[in-house]
Amino acid sequence: MKSNYYIFLCLLPVLSCIAEKQPDLIPQGYSVRTIETPPEVFLGIGGMEFSPDGDLFVCTREGEVWKYILQDKEWSLFADGLHEALGIWIDPKNAEIYVIHRPEITRLIDSNSDGRADVYETVNAGWGVTDNYHEYAFGLVRDRKGNFYGTLNTSLSWPGWARSKKWDIGRVWTEGFKDTEGKMGRAAKYRGWGFQVTPEGNFIPFASGMRSPAGIGINNKDELFFTDNQGDWEASSSLHHIVKDRFHGHPSSLMDHPDYKDQDLNAIAIEEYDNLRKRPAVWIPHGELANSPGEPTFDYTRGKFGPFTGQMFIGDQSRSNMMRVSLDKVGGEYQGVIFDFINRLQTGCIRQVFAPDGSMWVGQTGRGWGSAGGKEFGLQQVSWDGKTIPFSMHDLKLTKKGFQITFTRPVDPNLAGNPDHYNLERWGYHYHPKYGSPKIDLKKEKPTKVEISKDGLRVNLETTLETNRVYRFNLDSISAKDGTKMSNTKAWYTLNRLKG
Amino acid sequence: MKQYTAYILISFFSIVSSDLIGMPDREVVIGTRHAQLRFSPEVFAVKPGTYVKLTLNNTDEMIHNLVLIKGGSKEIQRLADLALKLGERGMEMGFVPKDPSIISAIGLVQPGKKSSIEFTAPMKKGDYSFVCTFPGHSLTMRGVMKVVDDPASVNFAEIKRASIGTTPKNGVLEVGKEARVVRVHISGVDSGRSIAVGLPGGFNYLFDAEKLMVRMGWVGPFINVGRDRRSRGGGPCSILGQKFNVGSSEFPLRVGNALRVPVVRFCGYSRLGNPEFNYEVDGVKVTQTATGNPNGQGLTYGFKVRDAPDDLYFLIKPKGLRVSTTAGKWKSDKGLVQIPANEANEFFISVEPI
Structure with a gap:
């Protein structure tokens, strides 16, 4: 019996080359391929971008940046020692690499051209950060004028969860509710904000009211979108259109808003917040579609990825599915529709990027919140066969x-x-x-x-x-x-x- | 100008062959690196079935043992756990548990002492491990005995490489030939922007990129980042090795006025050679490095300052420290080094626990 088992194990890699098991729900004409990641490396993917040469760069929650040469299937370490890198942006003109991690946006420079970054240049560190684990910094997108954008998670503040009172700052529950309802807060400056960093390097708090804004995306008109996760003040997970000075609904960030400075945020009536907030463009119903969505990515492959050009794709870290969004501008504001697209991939999906050949690479991390599929991390490629129009x-x-x-x-x-x-x-x-x-x-x-x-x-x-x-x-x-x-x-x- | 270099004590193993019956075919001496929780050498090679005399020459200041076992890192971990579980009996048993995987073992060796044991190397070719199972030492104090037909052919330089970049399963980051620079939250350090630096030779320090101060130094192994890289991340990590005080002060470098907290900007770091931190203090550009002191604990900071417009001050809390400088004067009563503007271009300040 045992020897049979070993034979089976030996055959596994061969079998997987022939036909990889496909998700239960996937449109006709699409297929999924699992990419082998470097052995013995935790590759909890936090950001992905293709370089102008067509190499894939992946930054990880473990603080590393890895380069993957597609044709050689070869991985190499480009940078390490970052602090939970959750976004990367590569300049298509000069291949300069920028990452966002807890403390800052960093430009990684390989000054001696040995394939490893040796200068870690701080581009901007305009926000506050403590040693609260929830203070993630997400990104990273850049508009055509050269402005960077990212989003900053609120702090985990309720002492019952954070196991310390030191971060119990800026929790908001308002009159009529129990103080334990407010879970997230603002233990440092600009937690719960989306920010802009100008080409001159100035940090501009851009939009407030975010809770756990795990992904930011930009379209070809330089319009910005982010997803938020269900939680306190967040009825369900959601997709929002970011516009400067918008308030998206989670009140803790207002501590850093000039109009609310030195005000007791718990003395403000809930109706005021309700009037102030901009509702999500698209609700992503919790439990039935997604529990913790990642970054929104637009399909600009001109049909190489199938019939959904111009639409948006979002993955979910918890249910490990991919979703598809089509926006509808009504009365000058975005709202729209969301569909399930693939359910499910091997583990939590939070980042994706389109390759030059039009395939979608999905970066995965299953660490921390329990992801369907159970793998700790991974990378998968979704391709369209170029001819089958799925019925949907x-x-x-x-x-x-x-x-x-x-x-x-x-x-x-x-x-x-x-x-x-x-x-x-x-x-x-x-x-x-x-x-x-x-x-x-x-x-x-x-x-x-x-x-x-x-x-x-x-x-x-x-x-x-x-x-x-x-x-x-x-x-x-x-x-x-x-x-x-x-x-x-x-x-x-x-x-x-x-x-x- | 004084310059300090960290020296590594290396003991060499000798080969003595003998025709006399009852004498070992081969003698191997394993030393211990001062304050680094490392053996030296970390690899040796013997032929199958060789009768070996193995000596542990403990040149370190701490107590160590040496346990030679079958198996690799998993077995090391298991043995270390068994040793830890000996509890009160540990000292008495030399932290050598009874276990079939053990080929041979040298019990506790006091600092500055030697102890030897003789054994026959296994007939089976392959890699065997040796480890110090004294509690807390096994993560870094480990090595390999290679059983091969031709010991002379083993390329030791290649084997001695420490793992780079990635997170090992046990969370322990090691420092190899190159310095490591790792962003991290360290347990007990109230800072969201700390950078741990591990230098080859076993000196480590924590730089706070917000307050531009070195928070602490430590000798020995580097850090355990397990709590940052498991589960939801961002958790407090721990320094390994022995911590020492460096008299940290917030925003220690000041321009023109020692009492005024300056406006600062952290600009990043370079990892070409010894890591250099770049920052601005009131608009003045500064580059800072650190190296270990040759005689144990303490750090020497190297500064390069471009166009200092005025005298500089470097604040150090003087308690329990010996401070020396290559420029200006250390005023222990005021807790500062004053550096004249015309000497600020390059200078070194050394802090050493007394």
């Missing part, structure tokens, strides 16, 4: 009377024409200092009218529209005209504003 919802947008769903291929008109096949639900969330929120005012209903376009690619639904609601669609009874099953049958649309 391509987009879902708000109309004046309901929603328009676009499909990647023509739908079966008999199935898609039946209002019973949309399983519509809508709900809201509390805004409160408590940890997460249940769904409130949950309503189920059918569309009142369903209209299919002649080409079978679009369906217009009419239904009751209500603001500040998440609409969930479940289309698992609908297949394509040729009988193909839909790859991802659910969609979650966040309706903040109605179409004017």
Whole structure:
């Protein structure tokens, strides 16, 4: 028996070359390949970027930067001794490498060209940081004007969790709630802020109200987005559009806001915070879609990664799935829809980057919060075969009377024409200092009218529209005209504003 | 100008062959490196079945033993755990547990003493480990006995490389031929921006990149970063080895006025050679290095200051320290070294616990 077992073990690598086990949920035409990471190295990926030469640079939670040469499958250590590096940016013009870690943004310079960084130049350290483990610094993106952006986690402040009173600063629970509801706080300057560092090197606190903003992304119009994790003051995980001076809802950061300096944040009524906050552009419902989302990345591969060009991809550290977002600008503000895309990969997904060949590389860490799959870390490549158009919802947008769903291929008109096949639900969330929120005012209903376009690619639904609601669609009874099953049958649309 | 260099004491092993029956085929002497918790040499090679006389020459100030075992790092860890579990009986048994993996062992050897043992090397070729199982020493005090047909062919230089870069499973970062520079939170040090530096030769210090001060120094092994790199990260890590006081003061380097806290900016560091920290004090550019003192504990700081507009002051809490400087004067009553502007271009300040 034992010897059989060994033979099996020996065959494993061979088998994995032939056909790697694929996730249960993955659109047709897509496949996943697991990349071998350097032996005996903890590679908890915190950031990924391709250099202009096409080499992949990976920075890690263990404070290292590794270079991977794709054609040779060869890893080499470029830098070490950083403090939990959670973002990297490489200048496409001159290949300069920047990382963000707990204490600062650092430029890594290999001055003697031996393949290892030897000068660690501090670019900016404008924020406060203590030895509180939760004070992560996330990033790193840069706009076309040369401004860097990153986000700063709040401190873990409630003594019952932090096991010390020394960080119990800036916790907010407001009147009517127990003081233990406020969990996160601000033990140092600008915790809970998104920041900008100008090309001249000035640190500018940019937007406040963040809790655990584990990923920041930028689109080709230099618009910024970040994801936040469910927790105190955060009803569910979410995606936000960052605009200068915006307040995103978690009050601790207001300690560093000029309008709130020296004010008792617990004496301010919850209604004031509610009026001040900008709601998430897209709710990512906790438990059913994601528990701790990572960075948003836009697909600008011009079709090399399939039919979703211009849309956004987000991974989740807890459920180890990849999601897809399409934004919908309504009344000048972003809201939009989120779909599950791949469920699931080998472990927690927090970073991704598109390779020059259009494949998506997913950087993974499963350390600390328990990730589905259970691996401590990993790297996987998701590729599209270049020809198979999966059958799925391509987009879902708000109309004046309901929603328009676009499909990647023509739908079966008999199935898609039946209002019973949309399983519509809508709900809201509390805004409160408590940890997460249940769904409130949950309503189920059918569309009142369903209209299919002649080409079978679009369906217009009419239904009751209500603001500040998440609409969930479940289309698992609908297949394509040729009988193909839909790859991802659910969609979650966040309706903040109605179409004017 | 005085310059200090850290010297490493190395004992060499000798080979004595003999035709006499009952005399060992081979004699090996293993020394201990002063204050580094390291053996020297850390590798030796013998032929299978050789009758070996092994001597532990303890030139260190601490007590050590030497246990030769079958197996590698896992076995070392297991043996070290067994030794620790001996508890009160440990000293009496020389921290040598009873275990079938042990080939031979030298019990506790007092500082400055020697002890020998004779044994027959295994017939089976391969790597065997030797370790000091005195509590706390096994992480760094370990070496390899190679059983090979041709001991002369073993390339010792290649083997003596310490692991670089990555986090070992036990969390212990070692220092090899090159200095290590690692951002870390150290237990008991209230700073979010600490940088641990491990120099070859067993001197280590902690630089605070916010207050631009060296927080502490220690001799021996470097750091354990396990608590930063397990679970959610960011946890307090520990220094290994023996800590010593360096009279740390916040923002110790000042320009023109010793009493005024300066406006500072940390600019990063260079790892070309001995690590150099770059920072600005009231706009004056400073480069700072540190080296170990040859006679035990203490550090020597090297400063390069570009265009000092005025006298400089370097603050040190004088208690229990001997301070010397290559420029200006140490005023122990005021707890500062005053460096005239015209000598500030390059100078060295040495702090040594008395």
